[in-house]
Amino acid sequence: MGVDLVVDTDEPSIDRDQNDFIHFIHYSQRAESDTDDDHWLEKLAHPDNPVVRVAGVAMSFKAKCGSVLSKVGVSRRKLKVGGDTGKCRACDGMEGFYSWFPEIEVAAAAGCPSCNILMQGIKKYTPDKRALSSSKLTIIHSWNSGCAGRQFVRTKNRSAYLPGAMGVVAGLDRRIDVKNIFTKSKEIPEEALMELNFFGVKDDPASWNHVGLAYHISGDTSSHAAFRWFQDRLDRCIRGHSLCKTPYRSGQLPSRVLDLGSLPGAFPDPDADVRLIESKGFRGRYVCLSYCWGGTIDIRLTKDRYESYTRGIDWAILPQGYRDAIHLTRKLGVRYIWIDSLCITQDDEDDWREQASNMAPIYQGAHVTIAATKATSPSDGYFSTSPPQYQATRLSHRDSHGATSHAYVRRTIPHFFSSTAGTEPNYSLEHSPLLRRGWVFQERLLSPRILHLGTVEMAWECNEVCACECMGETQTYASEPRWAHTKGSHARNLAAAKDESDVQPDWRSTVENYTRTLLTFDKDVFPAISGVVKNMQRYRTDRYLAGVWEASVLEDLAWQAANNLVPRPKTWLAPTWSWASVTSPVHYLNYRTMLSDEYIRKAEPQTQRTVLLEASVTPAGSDPTAEVSYGELVLLGPLIEACLQWPAKAEEEQQGYGAVHGTTLIYFISDYDLSAPGPGNVPVGSAVYFLFLCREPELKNPDRASAKPRSFSLVLRRVDEGEQGSSSSQHQLGSKVIEELGGGTYERIGIYVNKPESNSRKSYVEENGVECVVKLI
Incomplete structure (x- = not known):
């Protein structure tokens, strides 16, 4: 049983009116007002102020010199702490920081356990090792990064025993280049190198309250572990989600489907041939496939192939992606699957228009939709093995008194759950080519539940929750601003409408x-x-x-x-x-x-x-x-x-x-x-x-x-x-x-x-x- 993510707002009791886009409107309009004068201190501290830039160059150079002198033993290794908090100035005890990497190195050498863990993680996963010697390398705290849809929500209730990985972004700050002192910030390109997740697991929590829980991933989306994760998500949804119950046809099959065998739930040969059938209004569970065509598909239904496909489609001629989807459907014990290229006559414009007009009942009536999210074509195959940088490493530090501290770390796994996600490297469609397709947009909104087969892990979307292997389940739609359009927010907004204007x-x-x-x-x-x-x-x-x-x-x-x-x-x-x-x-x-x-x-x-x-x-x-x-x-x-x-x-x-x-x-x-x-x-x-x-x-x-x-x-x-x-x-x-x-x-x-x-x-x-x-x- 996974740990569900429980989201709290910034305040213990906050008026919902202040947790919406309306809050942003209010302050953005004030900012645009010509009558509001900036305070002279704000102007002085503006990042485009050359004085601020020169100070930044000097401070980064000082930090680099301190790191070099500390390494060679010339400078005494002394931990600098805040007078009010008693915490390390470089990392603030993992509570929030924006530091140059040389500062982290100096503090780690002086005995700060937090900085030691951060330094180990940065050195292990930085793709360009030359950046480690740069005075411009910055380390920025990004709390709860990597969690599906969480970039809009924060909480003050933080514990090593609550869900929520700590994100750390590493990048090169080109604003402190001497040649850029008089260049406007917006004209200097950002150079984010990577983002890391530091976390603990349920049986081995991290040593800091600001480093919460996450999960190890299966590492292979075709594995039994990944399938068990998928089956658990599907079972939870069917048992408990009222918004995921389809209003359409109640189990009626599309006009054509692929028949995977005569014994639902017991397929002795996972590589058996399939055949096209006309459902004639029959009822039954079926799976839909959402995928990228990637150009012309050779194996597709045409007028001259129609009769032969009803007799059987040779397993050997199916592209690997179709085979992967059929394997997964058979493993679920579902007899039928709908794949558009094999269920719509591709050279019959009238049939294409008729079937295209039925997309709503087809996808809304599916038991589940399998989304080949990471693939650009069926020939790619839909399963994947996770790249090594996304596999977690356990880092530990022992101080001079023998006390140990530890956390797990990995590169932040790419997520796509929110279409208005921020600029952080982990929120990107780069790893999800399927979601760029226009046809897939409605397939995603209409399907009551979707399994995403990604480059790194499986992910889940339904009308009530989203989930991924690395972070578990999250319900954030009610807390998201209304402009954050997701599958769940769409379903929730429609279901909650009191009248048509809503x-x-x-x-x-x-x-x-x-x-x-x-x-x-x-x-x-x-x-x-x-x-x-x-x-x-x-x-x-x-x-x-x-x-x-x-x-x-x-x-x-x-x-x-x-x-x-x-x-x-x-x-x-x-x-x-x-x-x-x-x-x-x-x-x-x-x-x-x-x-x-x-x-x-x-x-x-x-x-x-x-x-x-x-x-x-x-x-x-x-x-x-x-x-x-x-x-x-x-x-x-x-x-x-x-x-x-x-x-x-x-x-x-x-x-x-x-x-x-x-x-x-x-x-x-x-x-x-x-x-x-x-x-x-x-x-x-x-x-x-x-x-x-x-x-x-x-x-x-x-x-x-x-x-x-x-x-x-x-x-x-x-x-x-x-x-x-x-x-x-x-x-x-x-x-x-x-x-x-x-x-x-x-x-x-x-x-x-x-x-x-x-x-x-x-x-x-x-x-x-x-x-x-x-x-x-």
Whole structure:
């Protein structure tokens, strides 16, 4: 029985309102205020201050000299302790430190047991041994690093008998290079060398309360030990997790599955051939496989192979990855497995579309989904042996009185449980190529439970917990900020929704994370997430419109392209108002729309300056959640006309543009490279239009309600201006008929984010715009 991780917040009794993204909003907005002057001491201590840099160079050089002199016996080895704490100044008794490695060496030589253990670990696992002699090598404490999803949560209840490894990051601080004294910090690349986990185990805890418990890993994901770990996780989930019970079909098989044998639970030959069957509505347990194709797969279902595959598929021709998944399924005693390449007719477009539209029931009905998380193709094989740097070593120190101290150490095992993980080396998708795939995003959200076969260890995700071999189980979803979109948070948010508005923020979080993934074919942008849409339709009754929803359309339209230095796609993918019309990841800057009604005030409908009058989307096939061939929105709201002037200097992946309205310069972010040749080109001097969209909602908390909400306006260009300019049509808004005079048709080209600078809460566009009816395509 593993030790479950119990997460506490920073305070014994903390208001949940202070443990959410709203806390970040409050202080980030204060930081952006022009009226808040920095204290002169804060300015003096700024890391870009050359005086601070020179002091840092001197201190690191002093530490290096002290280490060298100590090693050769010239300098007396004396342990420096804090006057108030009596603890070693270099490591603070493992409680928190940011030290140069030479300081750790000097303290270790002077008898500090903590520094001795840290020094041993750093020397053993540092990949570049030359760094050990550098005065720029820094050692930074990172508590509880390496634990799945824990980077958002801390606790003051620390004990060697409680779960939680201590993380230590080693890196080279280039800011203290003499040549970088006058260089801004953001222009100096970080150089993290590695991250280590120091920990104890249940029967052998470490000697410090700040070094908690973890687990030894199996070392081989094909081993009996790893399978027992998997079986235990599966059994716990089936027995006790209400959120993991599927609402779909209750055991009904997909239309086609692979039959692994006639004796469920007793497969005498693990390498026996398999065959394709049509389930005809039969019921039974089945496993889904989630994996990377890695290009064209030779063994796939086609029209001419269909009949032969129903008679049997020779085991010898299956790629190693398929064999690994089938072995694991047979070991579970499950008779059927669903693998898309062998259960969907790959050269039949109609069959492909039909099966693609059924992804929600297929994955939600699975007993478990096996995810080949570490593999780039089925030929790679899905099992792995852990690299030696991830196997733990027991380090010990004996002092002059014979007392011993010890801890285990290993390189921090890569994790992926939180999609918004920090920059630490252990939180990376580098070791999880599967999770970059767009199709896999919905497979992961829809499956009630997933076993991840990683490069180092097995990991587990279900709708209630996540777990890994090295750290055990953790339940952190309730404590994570709402913008931290994980499988568990998605399921929890949907299940906890009291009305339809409660699920609206989760969709925007879903879009942000989905657009970070990759698709082989851009045209799959809607089909690859249609299963998530169908699942969400169980919780909301409004129409789904090519990536946005009718009831929350204004907030859903307030997306911004993360990389607008690429041209608009040559092939039409979606209406320009949809995030699917660009190939860049997108994000929502209207942070407050990520929050539930628990934190924000609902805007009264009559206070909304912009309203949706009409919406129409034409699907390309029979599935309205899949590919579309056309879409339009008709909005009524304040509109101003401006003249596009020049592109501002590009910063990283962002290109800003200026537009002049009267004597006012408006700075906006484009959706794509407006200067790129092609149909999306918008020359300097062109007329562009700003349509007020929405404001961030007010906050309920009175202490934060004074923070001014930002507003968002769509940036548009008019298309077919000569033809559309003479048109006239009418739209009904309640009892009022609004006539569109010279309204025309527009395409979206960017977004304008405005924070009021005066006491007025209205944006520039809202104050100066003329109410117009605008059709967006």
